[in-house]
Structure formats: C-alpha cells, structure tokens
Amino acid sequence: MQKSFIAGRPAFARAQRRAPSLLSAGLLVSVGLTLSTLSSSGWAQAAAASDAGATLPAVKVSAAKDAPVAQADTVGAGALGTRKQVDTPFSTHVVTSDEAKDLFATTSNDLFKYDPAVSISSDNALAENSMFNVRGMPIDTLNSIKVDGQSFPSWDTDLSLEPFEQVELLKGLSGFMYGFGAPGGIVNYVMKRPTDDPYRSVTVGYKSAGVFTEAIDLGGRFGNDKRFGFRLNLVNEDGNTAEANGHVRRKVASLALDFRITPDLTWTVDALYQKRKTNGTLFGLGFGSTAGGIPDASTINRAALTQPQNYYQTEMASFGTGLDYRLSENWHANVKYRFAKENRTNSDSFLYVGDSAGNYTNTLYAAMTRYFYQNVDAMVQGKFETGSIKHDVVVGAGFESQTSEYSNSTGWNLGYALGTGNLYTTTLLTNDEVSVGSELYRQQRTTQAAVYASDTVQFTSRLSALLGVRYTQYRQNVYDPSATITSQYSASPVTPTLALMFKTDPYSTVYASYVQSLEQGGAAANTNLNYPATFGPLRSKQYEIGYKTDHSKWGANLALFHVDQDYNYTNTSNYFVQDGTKRYTGVDASGWLALTNEWRVMGGVMWLDTKAVDIDDPNIEGKRVYGAPRFTVTGRVEYNPAYLRPLTVAFGGKYVGNQAVDAANTQFVPAYVTYDLSGRYETKIAGQDVTFRAGINNLFNRRYWTTAWGSFVSLSATRTAVASATLQF
Template sequence: MQIAVWLAFAGAAQSAFAQGAASGEAAAPAASSGVAAAAAPAADGGGQALPAVNVSAAAQPDSPMHLSTPVSVGALGSRSQLDTPFSTTVVTGEELADRQANKLGDVFAVDASVTDSSNAYSAWATYISIRGLPIDWQNGFRINGNPFISYGITMPYENLERVELLKGLGGFMYGFVQPGGVVNYVTKKPADQPVTSVSAGYRMDSVFSQHVDLSRRFGPDDMFGARINYTHEAGKTYNAGDINRNSLAVSLDGQLTRDLDVYFDAIYQQSRSSGQTPAIYTGSYTGTSLPAPISGGTNLLGGTDQHLNTNLQLYTAGVRYQITPDWSFNTSASYSKSARDRNESTLTLLNQAGDYTDSRWNGDEGHQDIYWQGAFEGKVKTGIFTHQLVLGASWQYQTNDYSAVSYYFTLGPGNLYQPNPWRYYSGAGLDKYRANEITQKALFASDTIQLTDRWSLLAGLRYTNYDQQSYNVNGSLASSYGQNGVLTPTVALMYKLEPHTTLYASYVESLEQGAMVADIYANAGALLRPLRSRQYELGIKSEHERWSATAALFRIERGAAYANSQNVYVQDGNSIYEGLEAGGSVRLGRSWQVTGNLMLLDTWYAKGQAYNGNRVAGAPQFVAAGRVTYDVPAVPGLQVGADAKFTGSTMVRAAGDLETGSYTIVNVGANYMTRIGGHDVTLRAAIDNITNRRYWMFQYSDYIAPGDPRMVSVNAKIDF
C-alpha cells in the first residue's frame, strides 16, 4: 500500500467559506486547495481588530478539484476539465508549495490513479504509472504543451503555475505516445499585478533552497509583461548524497494590438547530484517473495561515486491572433535540449537473503526536440447545429545521442543489508554518436457538435507520417521503421445532466514508439516496432459550490512487451487494463474540507504465447487516497491537514510470481499565513512518510526500489 499525507498550515484570518457561512450566504471556494481566502479585518471576542492577511495567489473560481480550470489537451485545443471527455487531474502551484513536492510522485500523491515509481535526486525521479501503465519519458511530458525529453529531469516545481495530467491514451491529442498518460508542466506567466516574492527552504538531511519570483508589466497600457523565476538548491541529501541545482524560467508576452499577442518562454536548469539509489533488477531472482524491505534513505547500496548530472534547455516562441470574434489562430515553435551523464549501479537481486551482483553503467546521453504546431480554433453553425472546430498541423524532429563508448560491467557481489564495497569514480565528457532520429508530421482535426442544449458529439482524427532511424556507432544505418498515413481517431458523446455536470462516453486510439531494448536483456539494442492501443471510457464530472466529484470506468488494450523466460525482451499479445476510478471533495462547515478517491484495477495478459491470464506487471489492484484540511479558528491564518494513500500489492514481473506487497504512506504538514513588517509571510512545514514506513516500490518492469524515508521540509516565503 502506498499512502501520502500532507498537512498544510495555511489560511487567513477567516476563509471566504467561513465568511459566507457566518453571514448565512453560500460559501465561495478558497483561493487554492489548502489555502484559505483572505478575509477583511475582523474583531475578536474582545473587540480588538485582527490584522488583514492578503493572499497573493489569484482566486480560483472552482473547487479544489479545479474542474473549471482550462487544460491543454493538444489537438482538442484548450477546454476546461469539466468539458474534456477524458479523465484529467490539475495540481496548482499553491498545492505544490503546500506539499513541498520533491519529485513527480509527490505531485500526484493524493491521486489514486497515479502510482509513485520514483526516487528523488535520481534518474528515476519522473517515473510514475497511471492506471497501472508507465508514462513515456520520451513523449509523455510537455512544458506549456511543447515536448521535451524528461529522463532524469526533476522540474523546478517552484517555477510552475500548475501541472496537468491527461490519464490514458494521448494518441489523437499528441501523436505517438505510450498509453499511460501525458504530463504538461505550465510555467508561471506575467501577472496583471506586480509580483515580488522570495522564499527559503530546508529539507533533511541538509538541503537548502532559495527561490525568487518577479513579475512586472510595462510599456503603453502595460502591453508588455515579464516574469522571472529562479531556484537554487544545494546540500546533503537523505541518502548521504549531494545535490546542486540551479533553475531559471523566463516568460515574456506582448499584446501588440487588440487581437495580436506574442509570447516567449525559456527554461534553463543545471543539476548535479551524487549518491544515487541503485535500481534493483529481479529478472534473475529465484524466490517467490522479496527480501525484507530497506529504507530508501540508506547509504548501504552505493556511494558518492554514483552520480547524475543533467542539463535542460527549452525555448518557445509563439503568436496568438484573434481573426474574428469566433475564430483564432495559434502557432508556436519550440526547441528543447536535454543532456545527462550517469554513473549508476544496477543490483541484480539473487535470493531472499538480499545477495546481489553489482553491475555499473557509465555513459553520456543527449536529446534534442524541435517542434512546431499551428492550429485554427473557431465556431460555425450548420442549420440547428453549432460546431466547435480545431484544425491544425504539427511537425516534430527528435534526436537521441548516446555515448560512443559506454561502460557496463560487473563490479562484484554484495548484500542489501551490508555496505556496498564497490566504488567506481568517473568523469563526464564521453564522445556521443547519433543513435536515433525520429520525425513526425501530422494533420489533425476535431469537431465538437452541439446537438441540443444538453447533447454534444466530439469526433477527431490525427493523420501522422512517422519515421524512425537507428544508427551504429560508425554512423551506418542499423534499423529503420517508417509508416505513412497512421490514423489515430477519437470520438466522444457528452451529455450535460445540468450546467455543471457532464456525462461522457469516449473512445481513442494511440500508437507508441517501438522500444530500444535495454542493456540488461539478451537482445540489447534491438529496435522494436510501434505498438497500438485502444481506450474505452465512460465517466461523469460534477462541479458545485460546496462539492465536486468525478468517476470513470475504463478499458485499455495495449500491445504487451516483456522479458520472456530466455530474458529476451519481446512484443507478444496484449495487456488489458479494466478499472474504476472515483473521487470527490466536499466542504464541511466553516473549516473542514475532505477529499478522497480510489482506483479498482483488473489487468491481465491476453493473446500471447506466454503469461496469458497473469496480472500485468506494475498494475496494483487497489489504490485509495484521502486528504483532510482544517482551518484552525483559534489561530487565524493557520490551516492543518493530512492526506494518506494506500497502494495494493503490485506484480513485479510478467511471470506473475513476485509482488511488492501493499503499503501505506502518511505525510503531515502545516501552513501559516501572517503579516510581518507590513509584508505577507507564509510559513510551511511538512513531514512525508511520517511513520518512516519501509516498503518495496515497483519501479519498472522487473525492477524495484526502496521507498523514500521520512522527510522533513520547512519553507518561508515573503511577498513584497
């Protein structure tokens, strides 16, 4: 079981909900999840006026589930979660700050559909699974809708406005992508009002961070805007490693005319870390139950010789033009570049006593992604029907560079419960060669037809020409795959039960890139063919003043890929995922808010030559998560809360003979908002995994890792 509980102490003298309830009026949603809206000065029981507390975050018009928040869904354009016929999640920047997220698993700690497979400060920091499916590190991540290679990249969450998650297949919306889902990071944009804030934080063992957020508008009628976010983090991590990270995000915009806007965004991040927690490979393990779990905070598994150094750059420029009141055109081009050099162990687990063989990999890798998209969005009427149209095209060119000489060798034996005796120090700067080139050219169109006041029909189609080339170290062609005219359709029927409740039934198809087989398998280096997936979903979303809820039934059919009994990584048959996810949030009284959700999941391999009927590796059968927050009446500005997540036992490998066991994680924390010296001040504290629960976490097919240990974080922010 996996549980995440965060306590957020944040609030104001009185929340907007408390004001409304006290006056007998309907409560308004708080400024953000876990942050009470600011109140005007009020008198206490003794008649003394309390100081005003001003919240700098923009008020949200929706509930903490953010169903009214616009989300980017690729070829569908931009629409609210409520009007998107697929399951989605939005986590705001305030929620990220309250939880003091340290890796992608922390971001979705209270979403039962998302299972954490990540370790902070490591190459696995963005590994999660959605509905039991892994997310695609090559195509499953976006920044402001633009693709980048996420492997080993931990985003500077302080620089983000929100994080959007599309669950399930994204083939129509984004092109070739694995069916787990798509994560879109939305950076902070120039604000209408000036922003000047500085924060400082501490995370155990001794990692210190500083963050600066500046935003201004200038020029005639404030037509230009600029926002700069800078984050620095450095110190000793919980497993005796080191981290040094610098992140800069810049966003510029200009409203050149009433109808013409231009914008430019840039991100630069350099990160150096050591003391990686090794991945543990179970392909050679002969037992039927795993050894006793160890803490992810241990330094027994490795030393500071293991490192991960990464660099991320992304530059985007775009134009938005309002052609007519009903039609607009948006085009943008982006260039992203990511690089990493890694020195990390893979521990091949041998028996239940915890014996292993330590194999070391050392190499440099680099990726580039050039992307362009242009789309028209607008409305037309044909007779009694209104059509909401999106018509567009995109072009993407991706390259993967790997070390011409990478080192993968066996160091020697060891044991999980004893210090790893092996060290291998290495530097960076190995020569790289062009290993892969991938080009996608696509045309897409979608039409949402308003049939009646309540009924609407969505139909969309993406047409893709796909080409993938792989090369040998000497530059000669090793293998290639090309296919023109790949069609990935989607269709959905939606019904408005009432203005704030949407029922929907949807179908979508997706194609994903063929995998490059990893070194650990017998057919290492082989390029496999693309896999097709299909998703059927029936769901409901409802947003109200005091409560909101979502639910979805889904079935996903994906081509199966796994290591067979000869340790050859093969594509064989299908993997089937059928499940139910449901969640809701309700405001109780003046001070309480309760949120909960769950996922029931049934999976199996089908139509293959091996493992038919076995549960799919990486897919827990049951996950439940919940969160409670409480505005403390006796201490204006103080809010406390807790959330928890239970993750059922997860199959580690396709053979169906090894499970992680279930686990529960509990996190707690606190936010307090006040004024000091005439400035708004927010104090935050959080304890993740407060019980210091030890558990094995599914990381990837055939791989496990120890879960993160208890973690204490504190942060102070001042707004000028």
C-alpha cells in the same frame, strides 16, 4: 477531473474541487481512508459563503500582492485547445503552483501522489529520477511530457516546478490530442507568464537532512500601455540528503516575455535552463530466482546500496516563441515553436541479488546521452452555428523531430564491475577504470508530421458530441556507432476520437468516449540479451464512461475504463520482446466534501484488473501486468479552525496494493501505506504577506519497494521533514 484549492484566494477556492468522487466523504471516513497533506486556510470561508447562497467572498488583499491566478478549472487538451475540465470527455487532474507549495512538491510524483490513479514507480531520493504510473500504465518520458503542449525531452529527468504556473495530467490515451504517446497519459507543464500587476516573492526552504532552497519569482509589465511583460524565476538548491552518500545540487532559471503588438496580437518568448546533480543514486535492484524472493524493505541497510562513484546529472535548456492572434470574438489562431535539449550523465549502479543472504554483484553504468527536440505547431479555433446546432472547431498541423545521441563506451554497453556486497552490511566498492564516455553517436531519430481537426457539436443545451481525427506521418531510424541504419520504421496512422457528452446540470457532465493511440516502440535495455534491439510503434485503444460534477460544497468524478495496449516485456529468458496485448479494466473514483466551515474531507479509490492476453509465451499468458496495483485508496482531512483562520493543518495518506515485478509474475512487491502531516500559517510582517509552511512526508518512515520496467525494483524515500517561508512584497 481534479483541481486545486488555495487558501485566501477566491479564484482558487472554487477551483479546488479536487478529485471528484462517487463515494461520499462519510463512506470514505467510515472505511478508514488515509488522509492527505494539502492544506487550505480559505476553504472554510468559501463553504460558509456557499451555505448562505452567496458568491465566494473577495479576499482583502491588494491585487499587487496576489499571485497570478492559475486557471485550475481549465486544462490544455492538445488538439482540442483549452477547455473547462468539467466539459471534457476525459479524466484530468490539474495542480496549480500554489497547491504545489502546499504539497511541498519538487516533482510530479509529489503533485499527483493523492490521485488514486497514480502509483509511484521510482523516487529521486535514491533512484535516478521520480516516475509514476497512471492506472497501472507508465508515463512515456520521451513523448508524453509536454511544455505548453509541445514535446519536451524528459528521459529520466525531473522538471523543476518553480517555472510553471500549473501542471496538467490527462489520464489515458491521447492519440488525437497529442499524437504519439503511451496510454498512461500526458503531463503538460504550463509556463508562468507575465502578470498584469507587479508580483514579487522570495521563498526559502529546508528539507532534511540538510538541503536548503532559495527561490525568486518576479513578474509585471512595463512600457507604453504596459505592452511589454516579463516573468522571471531563479532557484538554487544545495545540501546533503537523508540517503547514504547523498547530496543534491540544483540550479534553475526561466524567463517569459510577451509583447502585445496590438490588442488582438501577442508575441511570446520564453527560455528555461535547469541543471541538477544528485550523488548517491541507484539505477535499481534485481532479484534472481535463487534470491528467495524480495526481502522486507525495512530490513535493508540503505547505506549498503550506493557507492561514492554513484551520481546522476541532467542539464536541459529550452527556447520557445509564439504568436497568438484573435481574429474575431469567436475565432483565434496561434503558431508556436519550441527547441529543447537535454544532456544526461549517469554513473550509477545496478545491483543483482543472487541468494537469500542478500549478496549482490554491483555493476556501474557510466555514460552520457543527449536528446534534441524541435516542435512547430499551428492551430485555428473558433465557434459558429448551423441553424440550431452549435460548433466548436479546431484545425491544426504540427511537425516534431527527436534526435537521441548515446555514448559508444564500455560504461554504457557493458558497465564496470565494482565488486560484490551485501544488502545488510556496508562495503566500500570502487573501480579506478570508471569513466563517462564522451564520444557520442546518433542512436535514433524520429519525426512526426501531423494534421488534425475536431468538431464539438452541441445539439442542445445539454447534449453534445466530439468528433476528432489526426493523421500522422511517423518515421523512425535507429543507428549503430558507424552511422549505419540498423532498423527503420515508418507509418501513417489515422487516430480517431469519438465522444458523447450530456450535461445533467450546468456543473455536471456524463460522457462516453473512444480513443485510439500509437506510441513509440520499445527497445531492449543493456541488461537484456538482445540489446540493442528496437521495435516498431505499439497501438492502443481506450473506452471510457464517466461522470464529472463541480459544485460549491462538493465535487465528484467517476470513470470506468477499458484499455488494450500492445505488450512489450522482458521474457523469462531475459530477451526483450513485443508480443500480445496488455488489458486494463478499472474504476477511478474520487471526491471531496466540505463537512462544516472548519472541516473538509476528500479521498479516492481505484480498482484495476490487468491481464496479458494473446501471448505466445505460456509463462506470461493470463498473468497480471507488471507495475499495476489492483487497489489504491487515498484521502485527506483538512482543519481550518474558526478561532485561528490563518492556520490550516492537514493529515493524509495513501494505500497502494501489491504489484508484480515481472511479466511472468514470479515476484511481487507488497502493498504499503504512507501518511503525511502538514500545516500552513499566513501572517504579515512589516506590512508584507508572509506564509510559513511545515510538514513531514512519510510520517511513520514506512519502508517499501516500488517497481518499474518489468524487471527491477527501487527503494522508497525515507521520512522527510520539510519547511518553507515565502515573502510576497
């Protein structure tokens, strides 16, 4: 369980109990844990109030000036409904929109970079998009990205953060809660909704080497009895990035409306549009067996990697609507629908390095793909008692369809040869034949129809149990360009969830849980010899024992987990196969402590043991799973001086252990450490609240490799200076 802590806002102050841990802060400091960027100028006052045994103080700011309160102490749990984090038998991490600003976050990578369970697999500073693994397992961008709990197409896409009030990470399996999805977890984006009081803010931002951002956030209510509400967000971003040939252009618009038809019945509508284009992107780098290993990332000439014809563009739109009806004090029902579409255009290169001198061949893949998603969900949630036993039940049903369209073009299937280059010298490479194929065909369609039910049974004030089950009818068809079905898969699995919870005190929970899940099967990439082979769903199961606590001056979280997942990978003959099991066993622990009214420390650690088992290929059997570090450590120190309360400064960082690049463990990327520095200052100008933020990410310009998909690597982002100013009026 991890939560946000926002300065100067009492509702956030208690909520910040971010990243609980079994480790004391003193131990974290003594072992030299790296430190973090998240700053919060109000935590000192909160700690002082706790020392006095009082409730947290109210901030002397009018309600009209305050942003809407994000419920960082709660998390959406799919078929479980909304629960307090401390009351769920799963590992969670919630980040509010205000915390995102303090982190200078532009992607989910930034939001969760100080979570020890999260390791970056790519960054959109140079790669197509930002992606991360959780406990060594990748997030499924086709099934595990949600908007308000419903599936959203995010294949190689970064959702802009401005339209969202908070982002929730559910670590581990989610079969009962959300249906099909990889065991890495679920990332749920919660839309900003209308505010009861008028809210208006304008933000301008800067990122080196010349990217400027302007954002507007407006909210409020109108009409008789303020029955109509609105929330509008507009964003424009444009400028040259720090990378060679780098330029980013981003536009975002979102609108959320609601109508309180009666005091018990509310109708909601929302729309979201985003378009982002980045020049100077790179799909990835592969190092052959004759390359002599992966070189030191600091020796690479980054300008030698991308070419003028390299770019990446995504455009997405979404529409959602729903009805929420309070049936009684203890019962409510809702029904919601969402349509979403993504257009993706890539014209970026894969570099294959064939010798120790750094010589490579550059193959540019140019294509367009489209994704269409539809979701319909209905849920009833309520409470009742049978004698002395209390029940919190959820019953629901849902239907989801996904359709993928691919280019039938040379640029997608074979790519265009740009020529040869070298990692250490700049060479201009072009090909006049490069074009993005506009003729699309339906490549895949999947449907899921599901019914589910759960009962959280409270036996005593301390002891409770969760029983949940989901039945899913899953269908998958894969087509070739002639509309012929090349593979077909159907399944009707039952995925249960069982958990036992014990409250050691009102603020703490010990739990043990068991979860089963299915995920959509993998498919061979166009770099594999058996492309476009597609495989059926993968099954996973997870056991977890954990402890969560959330007190006024300290918080802690400890999870011991074991996951078995069916394995698909690229073998040593460059065939994509599905064989055997990936086994993950580890400890995920983190915590925070207010040392004094001015100083606060927090940090976390993850230890992870991974192994491939029951594999037919002796080159893979017993090896570490690719993309999974054995050890990760995070931490941060925040200072809010008593003599200057509007100011907060923070210093933080993260250590990530080495990772295998491929399933056979023939290559590894080395461990790395990054540091960040940030500050925030709150003041008033002409009677209006203004917040200034500034920081440096990757302070010492550490160059390192990340790895993904079991076959290639990407370069990290460089040192980046960031700054912003927000006027709230």
